[in-house]
Amino acid sequence: MIAPDGEPLDVLIVGAGTTGLAAALFAHDYGAHVRIIDRRPDAPRFSRAFLVQPRTLEVLRPHGVIDELLALGDPSPQVHLHLRRRCVPVRPGELRLPNTAFPNFLLVRQADVEAVLRRALRNRGVEVEWESQFTSYRADKGVVCEVTHHGVRRQIAARFLIGCDGSTSTVRATAGISWDGAAYPREILLADVELDGDVQPGIAHIGLHRQGLLFLLPTGEAAQWRVLTAQPPNRTHAPTDRHHLQHLFDRAHLHAHITGIPWSERVRVQHRIASRYRRGPVFLAGDAAHTFSPAGGQGMNTGIQDAAGLGWKLAFAARLPGRSNATLLRSYAAERRPVAQQVLLLTHLLFWAEAGRGPVPSLLRIAFSSAGAPLVPLLLRRRRLLTYAVQLLAQLRRHYRHSPLTVEDARGSTAVAAPAGERIPDEEVTVNGARQQLHHLIATPAIHMLLQRDTSWEVPLIPNGRLRVHRVRSWPGTGTVIVRPDGYIGFRSGSGTQGATEWLTLVGASPTRS
Template sequence: MTAPDGQPLDVLVVGAGPTGLAAALIAHDHGAHVRIVDRRPDAPRFSRAFLVQSRTLEVLRPHGVTEELLALGDSNPQVHLHLRRRCVPVDVGEIRLPDTAFPNFLLVRQADVEAVLRRALRGRGVEVEWETQYESFRAVDGVVCDVTHHGIRRQVAARFLVGCDGSTSTVRATAGISWDGSVYPHEILLADVELDGEVQTGVAHVAVHREGLLFLLPLGETARWRVLTARPPNCAEAPTDRHHLQKILDRADVHARITRIAWSERVPVQHRVASQYRCGPVFLAGDAAHAFSPAGGQGMNTGIQDSADLGWKLAFAAHLRPGGDATLLRSYAEDRRPAAHQVLLLTHVLFWAEAGRGRVPSLLRGAFSSAGAPLVPVLLRRRRLVAHAVRVLAQLRRHYRRGPLSVEGSGYSGVAAPAGERIPDEEVTVDGGRQRLHDLIATPAVQVLLHRDTQWGMPPAPDGRLQVHRIRSWSGTGIVIVRPDGYVGFRSGSDTQGAAEWLELIGASPARST
């Protein structure tokens, strides 16, 4: 199998969910020849995720899809918090983070995210190959995969295979990678319903009660409202039973009557991380690599950020000789597997607070539902505390300081973030005048940021993989190299040799490009 332009295939992506689509898009935009297959007959399916976090929007921005995502979603959602018989409006727009172009989370359906990514790929000549079942692989100068399309088995040769095929991943199973963790004694109930009663439309409603949390989102796909709640273990009542759903609303003191159930689904909840993220030329990302509870809206975002880390590395490695890409490819698991464990811990605590059936979480929810209404405005006024919590949920605190691509040189005394940390947005001065830093580097490339007085002899790479900017508002000497996913890879006072070695390590040196 070749890429759409007839070139040998660099990356075969299995799974056309948000993670797989993002992996294909990012790898393509960094020069890889990609194809993406999915066993489903076509794209439509019901959304299970509804939040896109700030960091996810940042990593997608260089690939030209954020404006369309923002247009389809709500970046300033209004939330009504129901605490027994009291309703507390929460203006999420007041919680604006200062160092990002996306200061709030985006309320948007997963199906819309996937549609935007598919359109972006289609515009680049890459179509999802539906009804194509991945079967197995063998490692031969890359991978040779067996896939079946309409009953016909074919072999596909590629440099790398990326499994984005969900928690039941066939790629993971055929690579012999274990799936460590277990299943929660809960399940998530999703339903599209029509309501009649005292529920303001166009607003997200969150009800806290002793037995758990109930979410009513104005994002239904077959009806106006999407219901999301955790069900107790061994609940025998069918989720399509209107009486059962009505009892859930009544217990949460949501004064509305269900007039129609258009669709419902029960989803088991897991907490797992794959024992490895890589087996030779085979990589895992998204739900194939980790599974979390939905608490905090972390799953889809973590998967897309896996793709942001992996996509450019595979594209760069495809142009390196085998063996010369060892550190670059090893860095994916060393970056992202610890990140998954951190998210797993966060979501586990949040899910315990949200749906735990023990005495302690039940008492905490009951106490908050009874006495929390006057506390909410007080808590929201604690801007620094709230902003810190939002930054954690938005994954803006994630760092790779211990990763093999994070190199801290000597003599740096400037203002840029340390190696391994996300480069924050700020207003800077360049030759063209004042502009936001994230605007300046919003292209799929390695970005070299030079302080005003730094001597730099290397030219930009002719293939566009390396771009050089002189930041006039950063005084003195300094070199900061930002990876394509927005993390600082190298930082030094004036060590151009060290910078050249780092660029050589990832395959982005101008000499290699020419």
């Protein structure tokens, strides 16, 4: 397709939040010509998300933004859990998840994440086109989109369109995709507050009471502290009512006096999933495809991982002729929609325990606030159970075993314990006579083909732009593992490279002989 500026456009992205920015970055780095538009006049200042998971850091790593993110956030946050008159220190960083270069969650503002992604795109020559309102599209060997910019109507043509325009997505509505689910009978109150009292700075505080949890985070943007708590959806108390907020602090046993509230808002909470993630050349990602409760910090992370699963596929598909990209395009919804369904169930359960209004969650919170102080250290010592739960929250256990892009050859033995469809775990390996971490080896934007020590391969071990081939000398045997750009194993065989070329051809990364 030809865009009005005369350049061939592969992907048009609507929405410049974290998901849209990540999708633009991923698609660009795999060779797609992209544009990203947003109806807002500029980037929003205030954040609604504050936690980046290890799995999200893994998918961002090949794109050169990790050092900046780590510098802006806290890679080992501490938490004080306030249970009535007891304050229980919790140090999640001491757990250190195995098999990943990022063993802890990163506490960082959503606004900072977006600023880092915008800078990365700007360095690649891609600028967000603000005040550009998407209104409609028509399918025509791709899409032709109607966009209004400063009151002027324009057309933008592209091979593919990604709707990353939030829970009220115009792209989703225009595509005729239903939005299944409902609103919670609660809202999230967010406020930046100035405090005076006995609250240790630089630490996240969680207060527990009968009606729910109150989070006090050292990530405020208009003041030092940010408050998050669930509230009934009524306007009896304005978000900026200091007496109401002080009452919440007192109930949660946070011994601090609120001296100022320079900013606050209420956010509607929903649990919804789009009935489909694709209609022809139109795709949905992030909050346009799913929206959850904030419990567990899953929303922003799930959106970025949507972008990781979609960006490379559209870039590769744009170079495949005719219908040869059908399987590649079909795989996005087959992989990511089941993940969203699992995340929705998890966040629904967590939000019920955190803010449910019925007698059962209320009694559970009362019991834990009374007896939880001595139980927390005991729970923290159950490392195996705790590691499993944290890996689940960190989305390190999500898999694509049933994806049309997953191929497992059961013959022979492979050096990688994880089957095809799972993320490849990190470990120390020997390549080119040097020891290094596997995740460092594959931290470049490409498909990575890992040959065991004795595997026969006729093509020279040189990159072809989309494929990098590595011989892992510390892996004896004749197996082959192909790692997708998003870090999942697409192909695994214990008996040579038979079938590997077919897989590479399927995704448009077939090696060239020289």
